[in-house]
Amino acid sequence: MSISQSEYRSIKEKSVSGRYVINEQILEFLEKNEEQLLIKTVGRSVQNREIKSLQLGKGPNKILMWSQMHGNESTTTKAALDFVNFLITDSASAQLILKQCTLLIIPILNPDGAAVYTRINANEIDLNRDAQNRTQPESVVLRNVFNGFKPDYCFNLHDQRTIFNVGRTSKPATVSFLAPAHDPERSISKTRGISMQLIVAMNQVLQEMIEVK
Numbered sequence: 001m002s003i004s005q006s007e008y009r010s011i012k013e014k015s016v017s018g019r020y021v022i023n024e025q026i027l028e029f030l031e032k033n034e035e036q037l038l039i040k041t042v043g044r045s046v047q048n049r050e051i052k053s054l055q056l057g058k059g060p061n062k063i064l065m066w067s068q069m070h071g072n073e074s075t076t077t078k079a080a081l082d083f084v085n086f087l088i089t090d091s092a093s094a095q096l097i098l099k100q101c102t103l104l105i106i107p108i109l110n111p112d113g114a115a116v117y118t119r120i121n122a123n124e125i126d127l128n129r130d131a132q133n134r135t136q137p138e139s140v141v142l143r144n145v146f147n148g149f150k151p152d153y154c155f156n157l158h159d160q161r162t163i164f165n166v167g168r169t170s171k172p173a174t175v176s177f178l179a180p181a182h183d184p185e186r187s188i189s190k191t192r193g194i195s196m197q198l199i200v201a202m203n204q205v206l207q208e209m210i211e212v213k
């Protein structure tokens with residue numbers, strides 16, 4: 001699957017741009033597309049903002065994605081909205097994905113952080129470090145969604161700083177995929193092995209589209 005530049009322009013969500021992306025914009029996007037999406041309020045943030053999820057597709061492969069766990073990392077939120085726009089077109093590859101997969105997406109997991117453009121939530125906790133202890137309502141929401149949906153694959157979507165290079169080259173990393181290890185020995189568990197294979201497949205598709213300079 002790949003899409004051309006002109007196809008991309010047609011699915012790019014134009015109502016959301018820039019680095020500052022907040023919950024209200026997501027609510028508007030969801031309202032605009034409510035007929036095509038199964039929309040839920042999956043919980044509330046520390047400051048009582050709604051945490052929304054959207055679901056689409058009817059396939060056996062269950063995919064959970066969440067973005068803006070770090071409130072100031074909005075690139076992948078915008079990408080997720082573009083992806084949803086692509087999926088609700090009648091393109092053959094979009095239809096194939098929806099037949100093969102059920103997608104559940106949380107566009108902004110940390111709406112309080114998004115509102116004030118911080119990485120942390122309103123209690124000054126980094127939610128990406130709270131997955132095990134789950135001291136924060138946003139972490140509990142994510143775990144409840146995970147337990148209810150039972151995904152086969154998860155995408156924990158983040159921005160990265162601009163200082164990362166590709167290996168030891170001088171080329172900056174545009175998109176990075178991580179398959180973190182579960183132990184200090186960095187062993188390759190079954191699920192980590194599957195993640196690594198998926199990353200190889202995604203990279204192969206992307207290399208056909210990304211311009212190399």
Ligand SMILES: [Zn+2]
Nearest residue numbers: 070073158159
């Ligand atoms: Zn992050």
